[in-house]
Amino acid sequence: MSETAFRKPLPLEEEAPTTPATQLAKRIARYILRYKHILIIVVASTIATAIIGLLTPYLLATIIDEYITKLKTEGLTTIALLYLTLMIGQWISQTLRSYSIQTIGQYFLNNLRQEVFEKLQRLSLQFYTTRRIGDLISIAINDTTILNEVLVSGMLSIIGDIISLAGIIAIMIYLSPPLAAVALINIPLIALITRFFGSRLRRAYRLTRRKIAELTTIVEESIAGISVIKSFRKEEDIVYNFSGLSRETINAYLNVAKLMGFFWPLTNIATTLSTVLVLIIGAYLSITGLVTIGIVIAFIQYVNKLGQPITQLVNMYDSLQAAFAAAERIYGILDAEEYIKEDEDAIELNNILGEVKIKNLSFSYTKEEQVLKDINLHINPGETIALVGKTGAGKTTLANLICRFYDPDKGTIYIDGIDIRKISIKSLRRLISYVPQETYLFPGTIIDNIRLGRPDAADEEIINICKSLGIHEFIEKLPNGYNTDAGEAGKRLSTGEKQLISIARAMLRKPSIVILDEALSSVDTATEEIIKNAIKHLIKGRTSIIIAHRLTLARDADKIVVIDGRRIVEEGTYQQLIDKKGYYYKLLQKQTIETIAK
Amino acid sequence: MDESNNRVGGRVSTRLLIYLAKRWRLFIISIASIIILTTLNSLVPIYIRDAIDQGILMKNLWNTIYYTIIILGLVGGAGVASYTSRYFITLLSQQVVHDIRVDAFKSIQRQSMDFFDKTYTGQLISRITNDANRLARFFSNRLRNLVNSILLASLSIYYMYTMSPRLSIIAAAMIITLAIVNTRYVMIIRPIYDAIRHQIGVLASIVTNNLNGIKTVKALSLEEHETSIFNKENNEFTRMSLKAAKIRAIYGNISTLVLGASISLILYYGAYAAINGELTIGEITAFITYLTMLMWPMRALGLILGGFQRTLASAKRIFEIIDAKPKIYENPSARKLRDIRGEILLKNIVFSYIDEHKVLNNINLRIKPGEKILITGPPGSGKSTILKLLMRLYDPQSGNIYIDGIDIKDIKLDSLRKFIAMVPQEPFIFSGTIRENISFGADNIQEKDIIEAAKAAQIHEFIMSLPKRYDTLVGEKGITLSGGQRQRIAIARALLTKPKILLLDDPVSNLDAETERKLIQDLEKIFEDRTVIIVSQRLSLARLADRIIVLDKGRIVEEGTHNQLITKKGLYHKLYTTSLTQRKILKR
Secondary structure (H helix, E strand, O other): OOHHHHHOOOOOOOOOOOOOHHHHHHHHHHHHHHHHHHHHHHHHHHHHHHHHHHHHHHHHHHHHHHHHOOOOOOOHHHHHHHHHHHHHHHHHHHHHHHHHHHHHHHHHHHHHHHHHHHHHHHOOHHHHHOOOHHHHHHHHHHHHHHHHHHHHHHHHHHHHHHHHHHHHHHHHHHHOHHHHHHHOOHHHHHHHHHHHHHHHHHHHHHHHHHHHHHHHHHHHHHHHOHHHHHHOOOHHHHHHHHHHHHHHHHHHHHHHHHHHHHHHHHHHHHHHHHHHHHHHHHHHHHHOOOOOHHHHHHHHHHHHHHHHHHHHHHHHHHHHHHHHHHHHHHHHHHOOOOOOOOOOOOEOOOOOOOOEEEEEEEEEOOOOOEEEEEEEEEEOOOOEEEEEOOOOOOHHHHHHHHOOOOOOOEEEEEEOOEEHHHEOHHHHHHHEEEEOOOOOOOOOEHHHHHHOOOOOOOHHHHHHHHHHHOOHHHHHOOOOHHHOEHHHHHHHOOHHHHHHHHHHHHHHOOOOEEEEEOOOOOOOHHHHHHHHHHHHHHHOOOEEEEEOOOHHHHHHOOEEEEEEOOEEEEEEOHHHHHHHOOHHHHHHHHHOHHHHHO | OHHHHHHHHHHHHHHHHHHHHHOHHHHHHHHHHHHHHHHHHHHHHHHHHHHHHHHHHOOOHHHHHHHHHHHHHHHHHHHHHHHHHHHHHHHHHHHHHHHHHHHHHHHHHHOOHHHHHHOOHHHHHHHHHHHHHHHHHHHHHHHHHHHHHHHHHHHHHHHHHHHOHHHHHHHHHHHHHHHHHHHHHHHHHHHHHHHHHHHHHHHHHHHHHHHHOHHHHHHOOOHHHHHHHHHHHHHHHHHHHHHHHHHHHHHHOHHHHHHHHHHHHHHHHHHHHHHOOOOOHHHHHHHHHHHHHHHHHHHHHHHHHHHHHHHHHHHHHHHHHHHOOOOOOOOOOOEOOOOOOOOEEEEEEEEOOOOOOOOEEEEEEEEOOOOEEEEEOOOOOOHHHHHHHHOOOOOOOEEEEEEOOEEHHHEOHHHHHHHEEEEOOOOOOOOEEHHHHHHHHOOOOOHHHHHHHHHHOOOHHHHHHOOOHHHOEEHHHOEOOOHHHHHHHHHHHHHHOOOOEEEEEOOOOOOOHHHHHHHHHHHHHHOOOOEEEEEOOOHHHHHHOOEEEEEEOOEEEEEEOHHHHHHHOOHHHHHHHHHOHHHHHHHO
């Protein structure tokens, strides 16, 4: 799943947000206001940039009208120096402006990502059952980026653009209203052109990205399935498919080129139209003496400054919807209910006997289907019980409830007589070690992975634990021993072998209660022995609940509990249940049927 | 070091030029239209000058109108040239990259398995997509901008020179400064952007691993531990981004400073010259327009010069794929087989994957046509490798394999694989429908054949229970299949090609007892008229076999029928008894 997370097909249309934009904008604004000091620099430098941008063409007009036309050289040096100073000032203010905007944006992004990640850590498993991990990753990484680029850094830049635009328009009208009237003709034109091409270009770009994603998929699948392709002599067919898709990619890019081919010349023509009109009307006005030639030339400069902010503004409008949709998804996570919450006066437990009592417990993941009903179970300290039953009978669910990954709909679980909802989650999970069926290996080495059981454990301690569990030789046999890369090891180890890592992790925690979801599938007999041995060591002297899939493990338990049809249907020692010839006996029989048939 | 790099760079450029030369018509049209575009654009300031000097200053409105019409005409013409150049250069670049990409993909498909054992999938993908895209960008925008900026700079300087040789020196100095500054900027910022992109990947992989293992995180109370790891990398990301922002703020705006300084100088000297009658106001305006006009092209030039090494590096990476030589290839005299009886002979086979470790060590085995063989042995004994050698996915280091007496190296690969089908232990399912997956290897298939194969593989019932049956999407875009279901689809896939030799790698490893029993029953029928080799640790398959081969540490240690091997009390006997522990328990 991890690899596919970034390749989900890109929709050609953005989904529209349902939360009002103003509400989302307010929330974001509140964040930004945290950085008041930087915000002041942003505002000051933005205003300075805009004002200097207005002054320079005006200065040019002055030089032409007051000096060149009047053939005056006195003071020319001063005014040229002033011009230079302004240009340096503009450079400084632009630099400050872009840096301060980026700083706010990056702080915002940093904070937001951290909040999202922390929230994801707090959310209960219930949240994860209804979400696709790929989507969540995309929210934490991509959506936060979009939010910053459009609504924070983007917005702050746009505000500067608006100020510049307003300033230019104002000064034009101040200098010469009739000339302003014709000079500004490019604003509506560029706005229209950008509006027309903006969304089309965006869609065309998205299509190219989709084509590239499809190409990636073909390459990826053709490599993952290379032995199948070779075995069935399909190399040419695959190349043919690839080539066809590659051709479609050409067309997608050509589409973009066509749109761009229209877009840029058209905006260029719009600006030129303004310039041309300024020249003609300016000529007329200057001939009649209403404006000076310097003003006309200043206008040409102003016209050239108009284009960029307008394009930016209109483009911004287009990306707003996507950004608000991203914001909504992000806040959807931040506002999600956490379900498993710690009691305000939760107890820190340090030492327990390890008695587990389950009373009238009922549970369902969804409303439609109840998974467990009226479960009552008592486990004495130090006792080992085996949970058996068909796949989907609810064994793992029961384990999940004891670890408080979920809260039951009804009933209570007590540990040493205390309702687990009254125990701090951290101490609960320190006392209970859960060894899942599927061991998840994190990136890093094998020893790092074992260390996750207790992050402050020293190498020596870990190796000793592995020795005591009888898995030291097993790990030493891996290509790099304890330093074998977990990803590499993950590929070559079976589920059962990987569970050894989990067992070591659990052992490192010195838990009082062990819950183990047995994973003895597809291992050879030698490894099976290692695993069984390790489990025996782990549960020695501890209360333990073993979810047994291969029923041989259950034999050694103090008590076997059979779950079927949401309820506990049988309970007793191995011998009792065999003699009873009930559910357990039948299960056992069924499992070995093929051996008997022989 | 540098020298050899240059030589490699030279070779890579030559090869790129060869690809480009194949599309020489497009190349000429593209370059020609860019030249027209740039030339037209470079004339605009000249006519603005004339509109001012001949029109406004002469107080001649008609002249202004005349020249502005010329300006509009120029810009309109430039628009057409711009469209043309953009279209053709995109076509050119995409065609060239298409050619390169397909060559690379073809080469990947040609490679033998050892290539894939050595190379990371992600790397291959990145070369075919990212590196190819970088090339495409180079050939389109970059090439276009390169021609445009150099030509525009030259033409501008030329026109400015005709107006004022002295001031044109200032302009030339500005252009050169901008080109240098921008190139430097690109070279400084690029590695930082790369690092940022990499850091995003780091963040994404932390989140990915955390969420995939969220249950473990919770079970081990690792939330804080994980958060601190994430925060550390997140802060690193922010640090890098701010560094990039700083460089961008300083360098990115330095063009403004250079332009500002140049314009100041031109205004200062220009004003004096104008007062002395050496220069006109229109000419000063033209100078300013030229300088402003050159800002973007110079930035683009920096991008091209600063990024050229990377483009070459991308090209080099793709060419490496194209040049990779597959280890397994057909002998020139390889022949096509009409039909085979299915006799297999392995003679003195020695094989190792990478290092010295011999996976197979002197294997000799003769299998009669139609014989059913079970190869068993402890994990890592080399069982599956034999199947891969038969398919010629790998070649042995020494020894030969014969089919019907012909060395498989003398048989066309296509022909060899037509008669042999293999069901791997972890079969790959392509994203697509179940029907597509089953009929993957066969041509001209009828619906009833597919269903028949699916029934034989014990997967038909399951498929019919799905809402869209055989049209159900599986793989990445569709439902996830269990290991057993994948295996059975692969069996159906193999059966559909009606192979003479069928190779099964642990076909029941992921099945529950009930399905396993049924499948074994059906396999008997499937095996008729075929040579079959099954590789498995499960001895429940023994009854299907005429002969059992026991492998240990790459050697054949025992051979015979089930009963022979049991009485021999060797390794087979040991494997058999351990697998029966369960039965004994129950009997007791």
